[in-house]
Amino acid sequence: MNDMKNFSDERLNAFVDNQLGGQECEEILAAIATDVELGQRISALRSTKELVRHAYGRAPAGQRVSWRQVPFWGGALAASLALLFGMLMGWQGHHAATAMEGGESVAAWAARLFAMEPTRILIHLDSSRPEQMDAALDLADAYLAKTSNARIEIIANNTGLDLLRARTTPYARRITELKAHHQRVGFIACGQTISRLRGAGEDVALVPEAVVTRTAIEHVAERVQEGWTYLKI
Amino acid sequence: MKWLQSREQRELVEQIKASRARLHRVAFAWCHDTALADDLAQEALTHALAKVEQLRESERLVSWLFAILHRCWVDFLRARREDLDDEALAELPSDLPGPEALAERQETVSRVRAAVAALPLGQRQVVTLVDLEDLSYAEVAEVLAIPIGTVMSRLCRARGSLRGLLLESRAAQPLLRSVK
Numbered sequence: 001m002n003d004m005k006n007f008s009d010e011r012l013n014a015f016v017d018n019q020l021g022g023q024e025c026e027e028i029l030a031a032i033a034t035d036v037e038l039g040q041r042i043s044a045l046r047s048t049k050e051l052v053r054h055a056y057g058r059a060p061a062g063q064r065v066s067w068r069q070v071p072f073w074g075g076a077l078a079a080s081l082a083l084l085f086g087m088l089m090g091w092q093g094h095h096a097a098t099a100m101e102g103g104e105s106v107a108a109w110a111a112r113l114f115a116m117e118p119t120r121i122l123i124h125l126d127s128s129r130p131e132q133m134d135a136a137l138d139l140a141d142a143y144l145a146k147t148s149n150a151r152i153e154i155i156a157n158n159t160g161l162d163l164l165r166a167r168t169t170p171y172a173r174r175i176t177e178l179k180a181h182h183q184r185v186g187f188i189a190c191g192q193t194i195s196r197l198r199g200a201g202e203d204v205a206l207v208p209e210a211v212v213t214r215t216a217i218e219h220v221a222e223r224v225q226e227g228w229t230y231l232k233i
Numbered sequence: 234m235k236w237l238q239s240r241e242q243r244e245l246v247e248q249i250k251a252s253r254a255r256l257h258r259v260a261f262a263w264c265h266d267t268a269l270a271d272d273l274a275q276e277a278l279t280h281a282l283a284k285v286e287q288l289r290e291s292e293r294l295v296s297w298l299f300a301i302l303h304r305c306w307v308d309f310l311r312a313r314r315e316d317l318d319d320e321a322l323a324e325l326p327s328d329l330p331g332p333e334a335l336a337e338r339q340e341t342v343s344r345v346r347a348a349v350a351a352l353p354l355g356q357r358q359v360v361t362l363v364d365l366e367d368l369s370y371a372e373v374a375e376v377l378a379i380p381i382g383t384v385m386s387r388l389c390r391a392r393g394s395l396r397g398l399l400l401e402s403r404a405a406q407p408l409l410r411s412v413k
Contacts (some may be wrong), residue, residue, distance in 0.1 A: 017363055017388075019369060045396070051395070051399055052349060052360060052395070055349065056262050056346075057258065
């Protein structure tokens with residue numbers, strides 16, 4: 001498709017802020033699919049928005065909470081950060097490497113990713129959907145099998161934390177085995193998700209391999225700054 | 234009927250009281266001073282509670298409250314500087330250290346706050362109402378009593394500056410950088 005439209009910044013902001021009607025949204029979504037630069041502009045706007053939200057916290061209405069206690073990591077944030085990091089890592093030409101295509105096996109996806117041979121990979125899981133938990137572990141498994149000196153971390157937040165909770169994980173044994181075979185794999189739990197769950201009265205015991213970080217967003221930002229390759233499952 | 238009205242009003246009063254944290258957060262994002270944000274939120278609440286019977290449609294509560302907060306803030310600024318017209322107010326810089334201080338700030342939250350503080354007041358208000366409170370552009374226009382086109386252009390400039398300071402800055406280390 002060569003008839004790329006020139007979208008104004010005002011319009012892209014309105015898109016990011018959900019101020020556009022259905023048809024206008026669809027036009028932009030259709031254009032993103034073929035226009036890498038447009039995707040980058042939208043990612044940058046979304047990232048800016050999410051940084052502002054992060055900096056001042058997002059308290060639920062009617063509760064007096066300080067920003068440090070506020071759970072801010074919603075699905076939209078995760079999605080936009082994934083877009084942002086994909087963009088910043090210079091992967092514009094490798095969209096396929098950051099997202100699994102319909103019907104594609106993890107192995108095929110991993111093969112394309114691994115062709116790029118990163119040595120430090122951060123895998124981010126924010127959902128408890130079994131196929132996503134599977135994908136995160138399969139990916140770590142496959143890559144460690146191929147590249148023994150690679151470092152891999154799986155960071156879990158939101159409902160993805162279920163992977164690392166002793167009571168909810170279907171994969172306690174698999175995690176133990178992975179860690180036993182590969183010292184360089186890490187399982188990181190988001191401290192903010194844990195506080196939120198505890199605040200709601202839940203008992204959050206983690207598998208022994210898990211270590212807790214302050215917040216997922218800060219961990220991801222830190223790793224990306226250190227040069228890690230970031231993958232959102 | 235009389236009883237119904239008073240029950241609605243009682244509910245509104247409860248909702249207004251419960252809005253303190255939201256008012257405080259936005260006030261803080263405007264002034265970056267915790268004590269002042271406390272005062273502004275308290276003052277806005279007091280005004281709102283005193284005028285609750287003027288609010289006809291309860292679904293407009295949020296933009297009504299932020300419009301009151303905005304007026305409290307403008308009154309505060311004008312009390313310090315009487316010469317401020319609307320245009321000068323919108324362009325008012327923050328008292329806080331601006332972008333030049335960014336390079337020294339490593340922590341994400343401080344850096345983003347410094348970048349927001351560096352925006353002219355009009356842009357700071359628009360971007361925080363949209364980003365922190367999810368207000369629609371039309372609601373922001375109503376709160377700040379400005380045309381919707383001005384909301385959009387201020388937002389555009391604000392995000393452009395923030396992007397430059399936080400994601401692309403060369404002087405300061407960007408918050409996120411590309412991987413070789």
